[in-house]
Amino acid sequence: MKNKIVYSILALSLISTLSIAEGISTTDVEATYSSKSGLSESKEMKQNINLGFASTTGNTKTLNINGKYDYSYTSTGYNNQALNVAFDSSVFFTKNNNIKDNEEYKANLGLEQFISNGWLGYTSINWLRNKFLNFDNKSAIGAGIGKELYNDEQHSLKVKLGVAYNMEQYSNAQAEHKFTSINEYIEYNNQLNKVSSLFLKIGALENFDNFKTDYEVTGVFGFSFAVAENLSLTIEEEIRYDNLPPIGFKKTDTKSIVRLGYHF
Numbered sequence: 001m002k003n004k005i006v007y008s009i010l011a012l013s014l015i016s017t018l019s020i021a022e023g024i025s026t027t028d029v030e031a032t033y034s035s036k037s038g039l040s041e042s043k044e045m046k047q048n049i050n051l052g053f054a055s056t057t058g059n060t061k062t063l064n065i066n067g068k069y070d071y072s073y074t075s076t077g078y079n080n081q082a083l084n085v086a087f088d089s090s091v092f093f094t095k096n097n098n099i100k101d102n103e104e105y106k107a108n109l110g111l112e113q114f115i116s117n118g119w120l121g122y123t124s125i126n127w128l129r130n131k132f133l134n135f136d137n138k139s140a141i142g143a144g145i146g147k148e149l150y151n152d153e154q155h156s157l158k159v160k161l162g163v164a165y166n167m168e169q170y171s172n173a174q175a176e177h178k179f180t181s182i183n184e185y186i187e188y189n190n191q192l193n194k195v196s197s198l199f200l201k202i203g204a205l206e207n208f209d210n211f212k213t214d215y216e217v218t219g220v221f222g223f224s225f226a227v228a229e230n231l232s233l234t235i236e237e238e239i240r241y242d243n244l245p246p247i248g249f250k251k252t253d254t255k256s257i258v259r260l261g262y263h264f
Contacts, residue, residue, distance in 0.1 A: 027238055027255075028088065028108060029220050033203030034144060034160035034185040035122035036086040036110030058240075058253030059133055084112040104130040118148045122162065133253075134246035137169040142183060153191065160185040164205065174247050179214070181205040196225035216242040232261045 030037050089107045110124045122145070128138040144162015151157075161184055168177040183205045190198040200221050207214035222236035238255040245251050 027218055027220065027240065029201040029203040029218050030160075030185055030187065031088070031108035031110060031124065032126060032218065033183045033205060034110075034142070034146065034162055035112055035124040036088065036108040037084065037112065058250050081114040081116070083114070084110075086110050086112075103132060104128070112146075120146050122146060122160065124164075131171040134170050134172060134174070134249055135168065136171045137167070140164045140166045140181075144183065146185075155191075156187075156189045158187045166205075168246075170246055172247070179207045179209060181207055196223070198223055210244075214244045216240070216244075227260075234259050234261060 028036065087107075087109050091105050105128065107127045108124070109126075110122060112120050112122045114120045122143065124140075124142045126140045126142075128135060130138075142162050142164030144160055146158065146160035149157045149159060161182075164181050164183050166177075166179050166181055170176070183203070185201075185203045187202075188200045192198060198221075200219070202217070202219045204217040205215065218238065218240040220236055220238045222234055224232055224234040226232050234257075236255075236257045236259075238257075240253045240255075242251055
């Protein structure tokens with residue numbers, strides 16, 4: 001009964017957050033540039049709800065509340081190795097004086113098939129709409145490989161490399177942009193102690209046909225620590241650089257977020 005009450009309160013909080021005044025969460029760098037990774041390996045479905053405050057600069061300047069929901073589970077795939085399936089979806093917007101000044105919709109789906117010796121293969125589908133960044137629809141279908149290069153239970157290093165087919169439809173009269181890219185992702189984690197950790201995530205993509213000018217890089221640095229058995233507090237800073245942004249838009253955007261996560 002107690003768990004049902006907790007779930008109901010969190011669900012109502014998330015719904016109210018999404019309905020009133022929403023912000024932009026930090027980018028899921030791993031999902032954007034490779035695949036949406038599972039929260040943890042488990043035969044049972046794992047879920048995660050995050051609520052927080054965000055500040056953005058660049059093409060949008062806002063201070064707001066934000067929310068996000070994730071779920072994942074692990075099944076058995078190739079050669080009886082683990083197959084992770086993970087998905088997230090989010091809706092964020094803000095209003096000032098009853099005028100909407102920011103709006104973003106996201107969805108990420110990822111499959112990760114573990115092979116052997118830390119190697120994995122992945123496929124992914126990503127979708128985004130943010131007319132305030134001039135993206136009416138921005139989607140990508142990708143595939144690649146990855147490996148955990150190092151893990152001594154305190155420090156860990158993971159990398160992924162793949163290709164993706166990208167489709168960008170703009171809100172203004174700019175022509176639709178379709179291209180194939182090479183995508184890279186690297187993640188470093190430092191488990192400071194039993195309850196706290198530091199992390200650094202960097203993702204990048206380069207257009208196969210225009211490596212020198214058509215590329216983007218996103219980095220997220222953060223600190224997370226447990227405040228209770230199923231609760232964690234995370235502080236994150238994101239910098240995103242797009243060397244060839246939509247016409248009339250800035251190359252650099254930043255986001256700062258403080259969020260509380262509940263895992264169940």
